[in-house]
Structures are given as C-alpha cells and as structure tokens.
Amino acid sequence: MAKYIIKRVFMALVTLFMITFLLFLLVRIMPGNPFPSERMSAEAIAKKRAEMGLDDPILVQFGNYLKNVIGKGSFGKGSSLYNGAPISTVLPGCMANSFKIGGLSILIGVVFGLILGIGAALNRGHFWDTFCTVLSILGVCVPSYVFMIFLQYFLAYKVTIFPFYFDMSRFMGSSIIPALSLSLFSMSTIARFTRNEMVEVMDSDYVLLAESKGMYGTKLVTKHILRNALIPIVTVIAPLIVDLLTGALVVEKIYGINGLGKLMVDAISGEGIDYNYVLALGIIYSALYIGIMLVLDITYGLLDPRIRLAGRKES
C-alpha cells in the first residue's frame, strides 16, 4: 500500500511540475504584450522588461519563478488587478472564500445526494424515485449559474430572504444561494449514481442470501448494500469537483464573491489581461485538481483492493 501511495504522489508531483512548466512557457513565449504599448515609450518598455527579467533565457526565468514560488510563496505582482499588489497577499483571502463556498456545496451535494439516492432505491417506482429522476434531469440540463440566477431572482429579489450579493458580515446567509446552486449538479449526479448502484447491489445474489437468512431493515441496508454500492461513488466525485471549479467561476462572478473564480474572470476578461494572475491561478487550479484526484485515487485504492493489485500487476 505504501508503495502504491508513494508512486501516486510522485506521479502527481511530476505532472504538476510539467504543467507548471507548460503554463509558464505558454504565457511567456506566446505573442502578446503585457505592457500597453500606446501608453509607454519603447525605452520604458525595454527598461521594464529588463527590470522584470523578461529578457533572460526562458529556462532561467522559469528557474527564478519556481524559486520564488516554492521558496517565498510569492507569485509576483499583478499588473492591473488590485493596483499591482503582490499576488500572494490577495490569494489567501480568495482561496478561503472559495473553499468555504465550495466545501459547503460539496457537503450539501453529497449528503442530500446520498439521502435522495438511497430513498429512491428503497422506494423504487414511487414518489422518491420519480423525484430523484426529475432532479437528475434538471441537474444535467440546467447549468449551475442559471440555477443561481433563478435563486437570486426569487429568493433575494422577489422575496428578500437572502442578500442579493455576497456579504462577508452575513457569511452563512449569503453563502446559501451560491452553495445551493453549485451543489445542484453534484447532488443530482450523486443521487442518480447512488440509486443505480444500490439497485444493482439489491438485485445481486448475496443480498438475496442475506435476506433469506432473515436479515432485513437498516442492518441489511447499511452492512450489505451501502458498503458495496458506495465504492464506485468515489469515482464520480472527482469529476464533480472539477465541474464545481468551473461552475464557481461564474457563480462567484455573479454573486460578487471574492474568490478564486472571480479573480480568474477578472484576470482574463478585463481590458488588460493580467499575466501573472493567470499563471498563478493556473498553477493553483491545476495543483488543486491534481491534489483532489490524488486523494480520491488513494481513497479508492484503500476501499477497493482490486484497484491496488491491478496497479501493481501493471507496473
């Protein structure tokens, strides 16, 4: 097991390094000018370039960048956002906001998704089942930000239960709408997946055996059905979290949450594109993504020994 984990972690680090290099290369080498040429003279630009080390060979630049990121935790300065404040001072607050909202929505999604899915599987063909199907269809065809717009319109504008924009002083109240809208997709996917997995397990022979031995009710569901039905659900959570990242981009922008997503949107959609922010956020997002995948991979390996063994045989 330790060997499996070490191998996975190593692979993840290598991947992250490659991606960082790739992103760095793309942002630095590709045509595009970080300085507004109409407002700066050629000499000023040349001076600025030399000052920022943009004339060094690309590998030297990359080395310096890595040294700064790993050694000092510094991603350089922004050029247009936050009046050029160092990125590392802006990031922690944004990350905290994003994680809170994202964590809350994952929690809502997983808890309610599981409840709905289990309810639907146990009452096949009845109300819960239909409800679960409708929800999963809704979750597939309504993007989170559209759902968000509806919630915002009805719950914050027509009926003013929740604040219309994000408000740090009313954190709980104002995070309900974004968290709920972000969780719609994960909730519906988890609900549908749980239902299908449970139905499959419930039809299997060993559940029949357990039933014929006289087992019923909660014990049967928790000990025999859920244990086997829940393993594959771990696999769907990874893509869901990725969707969450994408969804959070717009949701944060709409609701005015100072999070990573809004930062990214501001960095790419404004008049001047903020190169350093794009690079820093790109690295952070990739790291998050790879980290999540890694954790889920290992969890999956722990839960299901077959995965581990298959991995060993392959290598």
Add this chain to the structure above:
Amino acid sequence: MSKEMIVTDEDFVLDVSSDITTDRNFASQSFWKGVFTRFKNNKRAMTGLVIIILIFILAVFGPMISGYGYKEIITNGQTQEVAKSLAPRIPALHRLFTGADYQDAFAGKVFLFGTDSLGRDLFTRVWYGARVSLMIAFVTILIDMLIGMSYGLISGYFGQVCDGIMQRFVEIANSIPRLVIVGVLATFMPKGVWLVIVALLLTEWIGMSKIARAEMLKIKGQEYIMASRTLGAKSFRIIFSDVLPNTIGPVITQVMFSIPTAIFTEAFLSFVGVGIVLPQCSIGSLIEDGFNNITTLPYQILPPIIVLALLMLAFNFVGDGLREALAPRIEDM
C-alpha cells in the same frame, strides 16, 4: 459395360421456386438495424431527437421567419422610435384577451420573445444564437472526434513504449482544468469565437481518445485482425479500415455527450465575457444580456435559458438512448 458419368452444368438446376437461402423463421438482423430499432423504441431518446431536430429547424429558419436581422435595431417607420425592451407581443393574442389592438408605435408588429434593451428582436437573436452555439459545438466536436479517435487507436494498437508515452501525455493534458486552458489562451488570443473553439479543441479530444483506445485494446486480439495481418495488411490499414468502423458506436455516444459540454462551455465563456463578441450573439451572450436586466426585464433571460436547457437535455437523452441501443443488456433483448 460401365459408362462413365460426366457431370455437366446442366445437371445442376437452381431451385428458384422456393427461396431457401433466407431463413424466415429466425430472421437475422444486421447490427445497425437492431440498434436503430432499439433506439426507436426508446421514448426518451426519441423525444430528445425530436427536440434536437426542432431546434435545428428553428435555428436555421427562425431568423428568416421573424423578418428581422439579428443585429437590426427595430424602429418605427415614421417617428424613428426604437422598439426598446418590449415585452413579448403577438397582436392576435392581445386582441383575443383585451378586445383591442396595440395602440403604440409598434402596433401590428410581432415580437414572439419581445425585444432587448437596444431594440433588437429577441426571437431572431435567440435562434441566431442557437445557430452559432450549435455550429461551434458541432465543428469542434467533429474535429475532436477525428483527433481523439486517431490518437486513441494508434496508442492502443502499438502498445508498449508508444502507448506509455502517449498515455502519459494524455494524463498530463487531462490534469489541466479547462478554465486554466481558457485563461492561458486568453493571454495571447483575441476574445471571440476562435478562443472558444481552440479551448474546446484542446480539451474534448481526451475523452474520445480514451474510449477509442479501450475499444482498440478489446478488438486488437480478435481473429479477424490476425487474419488481416496474415494477409499482409499494414498497421495503417488495420487501424483505420479494420478496427475503426467497429469503434464508431461508443465514439458516437461520446460525441453525443460532448456536444452539450461544448454548448455549455461556449455559453459559460460567453457569459464570462471571453466568448462571442458583439454584435454577434450566442446562447451564452444572450443569457448574459438577460442577466444584466433581470430585475427590470425578467422575460429577456427566459428564451435563451430554455433553449440551452432543452439542448442539454435532448443531447443527453439521445446519448443515453444510443448507449443503451449499442450495448443492450441481456434482459432488454
């Protein structure tokens, strides 16, 4: 004396009176015919297909029906008054319910979805936007299919070192979130349709390549491939003319699931402001327009949202239907 029997062609007569070559009791079905029948019997999939066809027809002909251009600002002929932010109006319905015609400057004009805040007909814009969104989705996904399929097939066929290198590359490409790719692209590409297309091209092929590779691994060991190789077929021929036709089913299913992803990505990029640029419009930019006026003119956001939701729904239904039709479980047969 023995006479030697000489068998001539005339001794054999083809029995044409009864058609013995066809087994009528156990009629065999070609694979695709079976798929088609199963698909046809799937109500959800057929509903999805009908919705897609309807939206296609409207996307092609809708802008023509209304008679307005997608960027035409509608004015009253005499007073040059601009038809700004009119709620949906259909004169016949209005007369039916109120007993009178519209009395303002735009009496007699039909705006099925109303007009936007600049005075453009929303009906025209929604279908024009749907056309743009669908076109982007189809073009990119078809190219992605070609790239992904070739990549996956080649990787799966050659295996070993080649496969290892190609799969590591896929792993890395797969570990970059889509929005990071968009962000990096935005640093050196102008905003617009091309940014959306390139972003989609860079991300959507991965899923297809995985499926194509899995199919290749499944098919590679079968006898007919060996037969083909024994007969002297080169790798290229085996990959693209022997294996490829047999992988088309799963790949098409994947295409059906990728198209809503593409439509969604486009909508979301346009919403954020790096997608379609004015005066062009797409579903995403229309939702953004509607969102900007949502508190005062909520009717503007509904048509594009409904079209988007219907498209996502329909493609998902068709995808599900295709998957079930292509790989029927035993109890369904």
